[in-house]
Amino acid sequence: xxxxxxxxxxxxxxxxxxxxxxxxxxxxxxxxxxxxxxxxxxxxxxxxxxxxxxxxxxxxxxxxxxxxxxxxxxxxxxxxxxxxxxxxxxxxxxxxxxxxxxxxxxxxxxxxxxxxxxxxxxxxxxxxxxxxxxxxxxxxxxxxxxxxxxxxxxxxxxxxxxxxxxxxxxxxxxxxxxxxxxxxxxxxxxxxxxxxxxxxxxxxxxxxxxxxxxxxxxx
Amino acid sequence: xxxxxxxxxxxxxxxxxxxxxxxxxxxxxxxxxxxxxxxxxxxxxxxxxxxxxxxxxxxxxxxxxxxxxxxxxxxxxxxxxxxxxxxxxxxxxxxxxxxxxxxxxxxxxxxxxxxxxxxxxxxxxxxxxxxxxxxxxxxxxxxxxxxxxxxxxxxxxxxxxxxxxxxxxxxxxxxxxxxxxxxxxxxxxxxxxxxxxxxxxxxxxxxxxxxxxxxxxxx
Numbered sequence: 001x002x003x004x005x006x007x008x009x010x011x012x013x014x015x016x017x018x019x020x021x022x023x024x025x026x027x028x029x030x031x032x033x034x035x036x037x038x039x040x041x042x043x044x045x046x047x048x049x050x051x052x053x054x055x056x057x058x059x060x061x062x063x064x065x066x067x068x069x070x071x072x073x074x075x076x077x078x079x080x081x082x083x084x085x086x087x088x089x090x091x092x093x094x095x096x097x098x099x100x101x102x103x104x105x106x107x108x109x110x111x112x113x114x115x116x117x118x119x120x121x122x123x124x125x126x127x128x129x130x131x132x133x134x135x136x137x138x139x140x141x142x143x144x145x146x147x148x149x150x151x152x153x154x155x156x157x158x159x160x161x162x163x164x165x166x167x168x169x170x171x172x173x174x175x176x177x178x179x180x181x182x183x184x185x186x187x188x189x190x191x192x193x194x195x196x197x198x199x200x201x202x203x204x205x206x207x208x209x210x211x212x213x214x215x216x217x218x219x
Numbered sequence: 220x221x222x223x224x225x226x227x228x229x230x231x232x233x234x235x236x237x238x239x240x241x242x243x244x245x246x247x248x249x250x251x252x253x254x255x256x257x258x259x260x261x262x263x264x265x266x267x268x269x270x271x272x273x274x275x276x277x278x279x280x281x282x283x284x285x286x287x288x289x290x291x292x293x294x295x296x297x298x299x300x301x302x303x304x305x306x307x308x309x310x311x312x313x314x315x316x317x318x319x320x321x322x323x324x325x326x327x328x329x330x331x332x333x334x335x336x337x338x339x340x341x342x343x344x345x346x347x348x349x350x351x352x353x354x355x356x357x358x359x360x361x362x363x364x365x366x367x368x369x370x371x372x373x374x375x376x377x378x379x380x381x382x383x384x385x386x387x388x389x390x391x392x393x394x395x396x397x398x399x400x401x402x403x404x405x406x407x408x409x410x411x412x413x414x415x416x417x418x419x420x421x422x423x424x425x426x427x428x429x430x431x432x433x434x435x436x437x438x
Contacts, residue, residue: 011232013230013232013390013392013426013428014234014404014407014409015233015405031410171232173232173392173426175419175421175428176416177409177414177415177416177430179408179410179411180408180411185233185234186234186405188233189399190233190396190398191396191397192398192399195396196396197394197395197396200423202394202421202422202423202425202426204419204421206426207232207392207394207421207425207426209394209396211396
């Protein structure tokens, strides 16, 4: 059964998925890059960055699983880029260069229409102005029976959670204090939304927690 | 240099130091006992419970360190017991039976005066009605150069944090979702209060994070 899932989503132990003062230079906000100390050294991310090697073990297992079986992504506009308001032109093509790490259709939530943008390596960005349900419907269709991954950022994950549309969340709690920023779970009651912890594993740089809803009946 | 510290304080990954609906039967609130799964099996806690054995390793090291060098404790009234309002009599003597695990003077914050209560094993409960600074002053004097431990609960820790009176916090983040209850760090910015992470260690049941302020100059 295909899932709608959040994966490899890093959160500080004080609850923030991104730091304060997000900007072009610091897309994860002040201190936000520390959240991902568990991920960057892994073989999955080192391969993505075009390097050799990389670590294996628990962190790598979670990094690899986060990409496995994903047929489409959904991103909030802020995760796609720093441009606000109407698109001035087609110059901004995401944070990731010519070959983004998605290799699938990616549905970007925005209030401003824009033509699809095909990138190298199989990623095509589609800009969806009809809201989160419409984006999910298109992503499910595009995924062809594989999972849909909600990539973020925090506001996007919170919207999908509150709408009851996420089946599984893999969160990586990092031993980092950001003090402020975007709180992922503030006023969101995961058990009340049907989630329980189905897997946990700890490493030096993250406490990995997978929370999932009971399986839905086939639709 | 003696410290004022919080130690072995368990928090769910969604941020709660106690669950909802605290009661006589469930002093840690609904689900709250799960927070301490890392602590109960340790040699320190098993010894406290009068059992033999108990685990050694990282969790035990943190459990043992939480009691070492503590000369006095401070507790909020709710951590001392479920009685609210004026003390009807002297019947309630804490959650811990005849010989509480403190073995030091313990200063209980309350709005209602009560005579000190001497228990077996060296614990004496003192009831302080003059506020958190007065309690700390008395605890420091009683500790005789050893550390003062702020035992909790959440509201008490938050008061001392906001007043800038805590030097070190050892928090044990448990891979547990409570969904609601008493949020320990909501709207508290530890880095802005001067804290940084000085130690981290992970086990199956907790991500241990020690945050400390830069050492104070001798007073």
